[in-house]
Amino acid sequence: MKTYFIDEQQQLPLVIEPDGDKSAEGLKEYIRKNHKELLDKMYKHGAILFRGFDISSPKVFEEISVLIDPNLKNDYLGTSPRDKVAGTDYVFSASELPGFYPIPQHCEMSYMKNKPIKLFFYCNVEPEYGGETPICNFRKVYNELDSEVKREFEKRGLKLIRNYSAPGKRSKFNLWELKSWPDIFHTTDKEEVEKQFRKYEVDFAWKENGDLRLTHTNDAVVEHPITREKVWFNHTQVFNIDAASIEYEFIHQRQKRLKTFMMKWFLNVATKLKKRGTSPEEQSMNMLFADGTEIPNKYIRNIEETIWKNMVIFPWKKNDLLAIDNLGTSHGRLPYEGKRQIMVCWSEE
Template identity: 45%
Template sequence: MDKVVFDDGETLPLFIKPKNGQDSAEFLINWIGENKELMRKKILEYGAVMFRGFKINEGVEFERAVTQVDPELCDAYRGTSPRKQVPGTEYVFTASEMPPFYPIPQHLEMSFLAAPPRNLYFCCLVEPVGPGGETALCDFKKVYDEIDPAVRQKFEDKGVMVVRNYKKNWSVFNDPTQLKGWPEVFNTEKKEDVENECRDTLIDFSWKKNDGLKLVNKRDAFENHPDTGDRIWFNHLQVFHWYMIPDEFYRIYKRVGQLRYLIMSWIMWFIKLFFLNVIGPMNCGLHTCYGDGTEISNAENKHIRDVTWKNMVFNRWKKGDIVMIDNYRISHGRQPYTGRRSIVVAWSKPYLRPSLREKSE
């Protein structure tokens, strides 16, 4: 305990730093192994824990450190962001292969699924040298608490419906929210395998012309935290609604004052309005509406995103940083960046949403 320093500031995350020069990867791996129960308690208490100042240089070292506290990681990824497995590891992937100018809004990893990961882990192997590139965090308990009661009740009553439309192959001519084809999402080109997984994970599916695939699933907008029972804003609205892309660029422009993000906001508004008018929101690459199929208004979207951005915490990455996140409470996202940057990720096994556990009992 006296070999590291705990720095619990007023905002996320809890920082743990080396003491007396004990900063090697081997020391950290052993220390986490000796204090795994303490780490689990700290992750639960703070929502996110950041190890800073340790010499973590490779994905293998990160994987060894993470498996000390969470020995049952998972390599199945059913999210929408393109990723690549890190050589020499079994459970470590690039955080995203999306272009660096593209923002990733706040979300709980795979929260649109019936069983998202319980915890999430990031590591910085190459820190950003240019502006941007933060993996911002947000406490979605605070978001739930601060949503206008009338808006909150509407989401409580109706839930949300997530719609994803995939072509078989990705193309630059697709809706920009479709980031990969369905064979890459499901790691198979066999339609039967896709159908079986959709049934197992409570996702409605339908095949469209030219081998297109439409996925629809209804979920509660909130969840009770598995350990604390706290009510959590728990859905992908701020990522999967057509409104999000232009609005995210605009908010980034307001934060950093760089004109290119304002221009990107205008471009994305034009592109999204084109797709909305031509094919409709339900046929866009990604969309979210209320569970009864009615649209979530721009005003309601803006309110949710206002509350989210109010509670976001921005920390610049340093090489070797490891952050451990309670994925049932603390969201993450990515700010655009320039220059080099390498962030890798690992996640725990799927954990069935508490609301679905209650329905199955």
């Protein structure tokens, strides 16, 4: 096998390519024989990209992922709309969110009690324009954050808020609006939904108007269970009300199109209006400090700057399989146009 880094400076991701046999069976054999060494490399560098192999279907993708980690899971209580891929037990579409939506860097489900320990992405159809899945070393992000930001987040912890509207009450004019709660939890039975929250230990409250609020209180920084390094392990840059507008500034710097300029401008204005009309706790999604106080805008900017400085962006190639150590390395999605089919599966402890 040939190995190299896509980004030498970040040492991320480690690419493994065939130097002869590129069959899926050959790759499976290689993984079986070198399993421990592969896991050590994944923890050290954060991600491994298997490129150039005949990973010819979602089913083969699943078979290879399960060899790397046998504990694949298929319960999903996150916020991104996902569809299960036919013919597999554990593979989902990565996100059904519209292509212009930014998905900022995050470690998958960092706010849940049971979080994925490894993530596997698969490129079934290469994006026509954009649509990369950038990754970032969140241990490095922690180290390079402004010391005041680091101190405040470590001391104060975080509260994630998600407000889901009641059936039929969803606004068409709120960009941040999540699905209504029956749409996301696939039932209108409140008791059934509550059972799921109890199982996953999610705090919930029904509001008088039928809306549902979920909250998660977490540390902002955790220790990596294997390498013992501190990791920036939270969704502030995804859920904080100021984050999307700042994220689009960076997206525009990269993609430099009229569309991204318009989105940047629009999000800037929309965020200001949204904050004026709705309290921090009533936003569709928001990240606050654990005591309910707002996170200063300059902190969000410092986090975004540090992430974008360390992010590795590379185009997908058909049949790529990207295996990520979710406890130390984040992923996201850049806006795209045209066809794109990226699939995902994940493992838990």
